[in-house]
Each structure stands twice: as structure tokens, then as C-alpha cells.
Amino acid sequence: xxxxxxxxxxxxxxxxxxxxxxxxxxxxxxxxxxxxxxxxxxxxxxxxxxxxxxxxxxxxxxxxxxxxxxxxxxxxxxxxxxxxxxxxxxxxxxxxxxxxxxxxxxxxxxxxxxxxxxxxxxxxxxxxxxxxxxxxxxxxxxxxxxxxxxxxxxxxxxxxxxxxxxxxxxxxxxxxxxxxxxxxxxxx
Numbered sequence: 001x002x003x004x005x006x007x008x009x010x011x012x013x014x015x016x017x018x019x020x021x022x023x024x025x026x027x028x029x030x031x032x033x034x035x036x037x038x039x040x041x042x043x044x045x046x047x048x049x050x051x052x053x054x055x056x057x058x059x060x061x062x063x064x065x066x067x068x069x070x071x072x073x074x075x076x077x078x079x080x081x082x083x084x085x086x087x088x089x090x091x092x093x094x095x096x097x098x099x100x101x102x103x104x105x106x107x108x109x110x111x112x113x114x115x116x117x118x119x120x121x122x123x124x125x126x127x128x129x130x131x132x133x134x135x136x137x138x139x140x141x142x143x144x145x146x147x148x149x150x151x152x153x154x155x156x157x158x159x160x161x162x163x164x165x166x167x168x169x170x171x172x173x174x175x176x177x178x179x180x181x182x183x184x185x186x187x188x
Contacts, residue, residue, distance in 0.1 A: 011073055011074050012071060012072070012073050012078070012106075012107065012110060013071070013072045014069055014070070014071045014072075014110060014111060014114045015069065015070060015072070016066060016068070016069050016118075017063045017066075017068045017069070017070060018063075018066065019063070019064045019066075021063055022060045022061075022063040022064040025056075027077075028056050028059050028060045028063065029056055030077055031059050031063075031068070031070065031077070031080055032054055032055065032056045032059045034077060034079070034080065034097050034099060035053050035054050035059070035080065035095055035097045036052045036053050036054060037097075037100070038097035038098070038099075038100065039052075039053035039054075039097070040052075040053075041100075041141065042141040042142075042145070043132065043139075043141070044139075044141070045134070045139065045174060045175065046132060046134060046139070046173060046174060046175060046177055047172055047173060047174055048172050048173070048174050049174075051172045053095075054095065062082055062095075065084075067082050067083055067084050068080055068081075068082055068095075069081050069082075069083060069111060069114055069115065069118075071098070071107050071110060071111055073102055073105075073107065076099075077099070078098065078099045078102045078107050079096075079097055079098040079099060079102070079107040079108060079111050080095065080096075080097050080111070081093050081094070081095060081096045081097075081111040081112070081114075081115050082094045082095040083115045083118050083119075085122065085124065086128065089124055089125040089126060090124060090125070090126045090127075090128055091115075091118070091119040091122065091124045091126070091127055091128070092127070092128040092129060092130070093111075093112065093115040093127060093128075093129055094129060094130065096108060096111060096112065096129075098111070109152070112152065115127065116184070116186055119186050120186050120187070124186060125185065125186055125187060126183050126184065126185060126186060127154075127183070127184045127186055128157070128181060128182065128183055129149065129154065129181075129182050130160070130179040130180070130181050130182075131145055131146060131149070131179065131180045131181075131182065132162070132177050132178075132179055133146075133177060133178055133179075133180055134175050134176065134177050135175075135176040135177060135178055136175065136176060137175070146180065149182055152184075153184045153188070154182035154183065154184045155182060155183060155184070156180055156181070156182055157181045157182060157183040158181050159178050159179070159180055159181070160178060160179040160181055161178055161179075162177050162178060162179060165179055
């Protein structure tokens with residue numbers, strides 16, 4: 001995901017971080033805090049108490065790999081997304097987070113748009129995302145996200161078990177969960 005910043009308007013700027021950014025401990029800490037803050041609410045009740053979505057070490061590693069895009073609104077960190085190529089033709093976005101105080105103004109939508117643009121420019125055909133959902137009850141944040149993803153063109157591809165896909169994460173769950181895997185054709 002190398003390249004120049006993608007400016008979406010005068011105030012909102014989205015860029016792919018580089019290995020130079022990975023050396024900025026304050027930025028890596030701020031990104032880690034943002035992701036964990038957003039996921040603490042979005043996945044409330046799914047994980048055992050004290051479980052966090054990510055660590056500074058993981059965010060630093062993903063940044064070094066060129067997989068993290070960030071959104072800046074008026075030069076303030078406002079969101080992020082991880083984008084990675086999974087296989088020939090398929091890329092995936094995850095770790096999508098928009099700062100709570102800037103929700104509803106399009107930061108998440110622009111991050112997804114830039115992730116999709118990356119996929120198209122890389123010659124890939126499909127963008128994938130995984131949504132962790134409880135098996136036995138309805139989670140309001142997950143219902144909201146499912147509807148939002150469908151509105152922006154994502155369709156359920158299949159349902160995967162966290163026990164099969166990510167067995168190392170399963171012990172941290174507070175409730176049985178699955179992954180709903182969505183796909184979007186990047187050329188439709």
C-alpha cells in the first residue's frame with residue numbers, strides 16, 4: 001500500500017503509514033488506543049473482561065508492513081483501517097475504527113473507499129471483511145455494522161467459526177461467536 005496521501009477533501013486526509021511512522025511511539029500508542037477504544041464498545045460483551053483488540057506491538061508490525069491507513073481530520077487522528085492482500089484477487093480490510101467524537105461524518109466510509117481503491121489499483125477483484133457476531137443473541141453494534149456494510153455493497157459470502165478460523169482467540173470470548181465474511185466485487 002505504498003503511495004502518496006489520498007486527500008478526500010480540504011479537512012479529511014487519508015494516508016498509508018510507512019515504516020518511518022512505525023518508529024513514532026506516540027502515533028503507534030494513539031492508534032492502538034483508538035482501535036481498542038472503538039472495539040471496546042463495538043464488541044462489548046463478546047470478550048472476557050480485560051481483553052483488548054490489539055497491542056502497540058501488533059499495530060507497529062502492521063504499520064511496518066504498510067498495511068495501515070489512517071484518517072486525519074484537521075490534522076487530528078480520526079480513524080484507521082488495515083488493508084492486506086489475502087490471495088490472488090482478494091484483499092481484506094479490518095481494524096476499521098473511527099474516532100467516537102467524529103462518528104457520522106463519513107470517516108469510516110472514506111477509509112473503506114480508500115481501501116477499495118487500493119484493491120482496484122493493485123488489480124484485485126474482491127474486497128473481504130469479517131464481522132465477529134455472537135451466535136446466540138443480537139448485538140446492536142454488529143447489527144448496525146451489518147446493515148451499513150450491506151448498504152455500501154457488501155454481501156454475505158459465508159459464515160466461519162472463530163474456533164476454526166482463529167482458535168487462539170476463542171478462549172478469550174465471553175460468548176460463542178462466529179465470523180460473518182462479506183465480499184464486494186471491486187469492479188461492479
